[in-house]
Amino acid sequence: MTELRTDRLTLRRWRDSDLGPWATMNADPEVREHLGDLLTREQSDASVACFQAEFDQRGYGWWAVEARDTGEFIGFAGLDQVDDCMPFTGVEIGWRLARSAWGQGYATEAALATLAHGFDTLGLPEILAVTTATNLRSQAVMRRIGMTRDPAGDFDDPTAPEGPLRPNVLYRIARTARV
Template sequence: MTTRLRTDRLLLRGWREADLAPWAAMNADPEVRAYFPGVLTPEQSEASATCFQADLEGRGWGWWAVEVRDTGEFIGFAGLDPVDEGMPFTGVEAGWRLSRTAWGHGYATEAARAVLAHGFERLALPEILAVTAAGNLRSRAVMHRLGMTRDPAEDFDDPTVPAGPLRASVVYRLRAADHPRVLDRPPGPL
């Protein structure tokens, strides 16, 4: 069974067939993909959602679909994933991406807090990191709100991104010892 995470306003859950169209629309939006090398085709979006669901089923955590609890609206994803091979660091990365209609409501921070709590309190991770393009000030602001810190010595050029302004990347980290305990309920699926 795929673990689900709940916050006051959000549900982080497994992927559904109904998520594919809004996920594809999100990935076709140049503003949503402004800090990525390009937009995705519907086929690429579907393939990514299929991989995300397989990871959730296989290990119980990964990139969850995010929906607004009051409306059931799919608004994007948030989660944890091992850092890709070939990066100049290792560990588990937290991440999020939301549709433009979900921006400005605090959803990214709320979802990320749930993800961090799960990573530290359920998975016993010693540290979680987050990576973004240096110019992605929105995501960097979320990282700051989460209490993550950046060491400029870790800034790097992402080898998975073509040469250009999106290649310069930053790494933020949060150690378990610096994360406040937020989950008061016993371990187990929600």
């Protein structure tokens, strides 16, 4: 599996030692604000097993992200196939960080490394990003990495319950348009 390195981050395969901090993130209401229900430890652990299996099958997926200076697990970033129930197809970029890692530019740094991998290594022609209409922080990261909003692609997430998590926005970036 490919490991990505930036000045401050390592995007790498998941380790057993990541499961506790990942579960803590998934039980944090602020981290999950735009994602839905909090996850139990079992659900959180199962998500990592799924991430690893998908990475093995496709050769890309969700990496664990660690801070290089401390070796601390701070979240995840990567690429995933858009779910079949969505009104569009393609490969989606995403990230999620522990609150202690917010506001330090880590999401942008991890996303730029992920975009480079998707375009330069995987040869993807386009990468998408989706978030709730209210998730302004993620939308700011999307703009910082050169993505543009596609208002015609905005949609109501069919997997989300009625309420603020249902309206979603779609961002795109083509390989030829990267920063």
